[in-house]
Amino acid sequence: xxxxxxxxxxxxxxxxxxxxxxxxxxxxxxxxxxxxxxxxxxxxxxxxxxxxxxxxxxxxxxxxxxxxxxxxxxxxxxxxxxxxxxxxxxxxxxxxxxxxxxxxxxxxxxxxxxxxxxxxxxxxxxxxxxxxxxxxxxxxxxxxxxxxxxxxxxxxxxxxxxxxxxxxxxxxxxxxxxxxxxxxxxxxxxxxxxxxxxxxxxxxxxxxxxxxxxxxxxxxxxxxxxxxxxxxxxxxxxxxxxxxxxxxxxxxxxxxxxxxxxxxxxxxxxxxxxxxxxxxxxxxxxxxxxxxxxxxxxxxxxxxxxxxxxxxxxxx
Ligand code: FO1
Numbered sequence: 001x002x003x004x005x006x007x008x009x010x011x012x013x014x015x016x017x018x019x020x021x022x023x024x025x026x027x028x029x030x031x032x033x034x035x036x037x038x039x040x041x042x043x044x045x046x047x048x049x050x051x052x053x054x055x056x057x058x059x060x061x062x063x064x065x066x067x068x069x070x071x072x073x074x075x076x077x078x079x080x081x082x083x084x085x086x087x088x089x090x091x092x093x094x095x096x097x098x099x100x101x102x103x104x105x106x107x108x109x110x111x112x113x114x115x116x117x118x119x120x121x122x123x124x125x126x127x128x129x130x131x132x133x134x135x136x137x138x139x140x141x142x143x144x145x146x147x148x149x150x151x152x153x154x155x156x157x158x159x160x161x162x163x164x165x166x167x168x169x170x171x172x173x174x175x176x177x178x179x180x181x182x183x184x185x186x187x188x189x190x191x192x193x194x195x196x197x198x199x200x201x202x203x204x205x206x207x208x209x210x211x212x213x214x215x216x217x218x219x220x221x222x223x224x225x226x227x228x229x230x231x232x233x234x235x236x237x238x239x240x241x242x243x244x245x246x247x248x249x250x251x252x253x254x255x256x257x258x259x260x261x262x263x264x265x266x267x268x269x270x271x272x273x274x275x276x277x278x279x280x281x282x283x284x285x286x287x288x289x290x291x292x293x294x295x296x297x298x299x300x301x302x303x304x305x306x307x308x309x310x311x312x313x314x315x316x
Contacts, residue, residue, distance in 0.1 A: 002304075003186035003218075004029045007199025008047045009064040009233060010225055010290075011192035012054035017296025018190070019125055021304065027125040028182040030209070032194070033110070034137030034167050034202035037150050039087050040078070042097035043104055046150075047199065048114055048127060049096060056121035060090075064233075067092040086155040111176045128182060130203040133173035137198050140164045149198055158235045162242040165197055167205035175208045183212040188307040190300075191222030191260070193232065193288065196252050197239035204259075213259050219307040219314075221262035223288055223299065224249035228268035232289070250275045253283075262306040264288065264299065282310055 002022055004015060006029040019027055035046040046065060053059035053067060060066045070090035079085055089097060096117060103113045109132045118127050137149040142161035152160060167173075183189060194200050204210045213220060229248050231237040237247045245255035249265040250272050256263075260281045265273065266288040276283035284306045290296040 001182060001186050002027050002188050002190060003182040004190045004192050005194070005200055005203050006031045006047070006051060006192045007194025008032075008035075008050040009054060011047075011194045011199070012051045012059075013290040013296050014190075014192045014223065014300065015051065015125060016055060016293055017290060017298070018300040020293055020297035021300050024125040028128060028178070028186075029125060029192075030128050030130055030176075030179050030182060030203060031114075032199040032203050033129045033131060034135055034198060034205075035149055036134075037087075037136065037148055039089065039097075039150075040083065042089070042094070042101045043110075044087075044089070044097050045100065045110070045114075045129075048117075048129065049093070051127060052118050052121050052123050055123045055125070058121065066090050087150055109177070111178070126178070126182075128178050129176045130179060130209065131173040131206045132176045133169065135167050135169040135173050135202075135206070137202050138166055138168045140166070153235065158238060162239055165201070165239060165242055167202045170205045170207065173206050175206055175212070179206075180208060180212045183209070183218075184216050186216060186218040188304060189213060189216060189218045189220045190303055190307075191220065191256065193223040193225040195234055195236045195239065196225060196245070196255055197236065197243055200256075201243070210259070219261045219310040220259055221264065221303045221307045221310070222253075222256060222260055223303065224252055224263065224265045224269065226252055227266040227288060248272065250279075253279055253281055261310045262303070264303055264306065282306060 032047045050065045060068050100113050110129045139147045139152040140163045142163045240247045245251045249269040253263045253276050262282045263276050264284045270285045273283045286302045
C-alpha cells in the first residue's frame with residue numbers, strides 16, 4: 001500500500017502520476033480537511049473535492065477547483081436575498097455539497113460520504129479524510145484577527161500578514177477510519193507537494209498522525225512544493241515564515257525534520273541537495289513540475305526508487 005499525505009491540486013497531480021505506476025487500489029490518500037467550511041448551511045470540503053474532481057477530469061481547468069462547464073445561476077439568485085458572493089459555489093459543485101450535507105445529517109461519517117462521492121466520479125483510489133471530526137484551519141493575522149482559512153485566502157485574497165496558523169478543534173479530533181492503518185501498513189509513505197503549513201501541517205496536527213508516521217517502518221519520502229525559492233501554487237511562501245521556515249526546498253525539509261527519510265527536489269534546486277543530505281535526509285533531484293502525466297509518473301517513480309534505496313540501506 002502506498003499512502004500519500006495530500007492537500008489539493010499538487011497532490012492530485014502527484015496521485016495521477018503515482019496511479020500511472022502502481023494499481024490505484026494500492027494507493028491511499030490521507031487528505032487535509034482543515035480547509036473545510038460550512039457555507040450557506042452546506043458542508044464544503046475543498047481539498048477532498050479538488051482531488052476528486054481533478055482525478056475524475058471534471059475539475060475547472062483554470063481554477064483547478066470546482067467544476068468544469070460550471071454555471072452560477074443559484075449563486076446569482078442568492079445575491080437577490082443579500083448573500084455576499086465571497087465564496088462561490090457553482091451549480092454542479094452544489095450537488096456535491098448538498099449530497100454530502102444530506103448524508104452527514106443522516107448520520108453518515110465524512111469518510112463514508114467521501115468514498116461515495118469518489119466512487120460516483122469513478123475515482124478508484126482511496127481518499128481518506130485526515131479526520132472525520134470537524135476541524136478548521138484558522139489564521140491569526142498580524143493585526144490580530146482570527147480568520148477561517150477560506151476567509152483569509154478567498155475573502156481577503158491572502159493579503160493579510162500571517163502571525164500564526166492553528167487547526168481549531170484538533171484537540172477533540174481523532175484520525176479518520178483507516179488513516180493510522182494506512183500509515184502503519186504502508187510500503188511507502190509519500191508527502192505530496194502540497195502546502196507544508198495548511199495542508200500537510202494540518203494533517204499532522206490531527207493527534208496521532210505524526211506519531212504514526214514516526215512509528216511506521218515505511219520509508220517517508222516527500223516532494224518539495226517550493227521550486228527555486230518560489231511556491232508552485234497557492235500561498236505557502238506567505239505561511240512558511242509564520243512557522244519559522246525558510247521558503248525553499250531545504251527550508252521545508254528542515255520544517256518536516258525527523259519525519260522525512262527522503263526528499264525529492266527540483267533541478268532548479270540541485271545546488272541545495274547537499275544541504276538536504278546534511279539534515280540526514282536522502283535527497284534526489286529531478287523534474288518536479290508535473291505539467292503532464294508522464295512527468296508526474298516519472299516523479300512518483302523517483303520517489304518510489306528513493307524509498308527502495310532507503311529501505312535497502314536500513315535492511316543492511
Ligand atoms: N477559491 C476562490 O478563490 N474563490 C472562491 O470563491 C472559491 C470557492 C470554492 C468553492 C468550493 C471549493 O471546493 C473551493 C473553492 N475555492 C475558491 C478554492 C479554495 O479556496 C481552495 O481550493 C483551497 O481551499 C485552498 O487550496
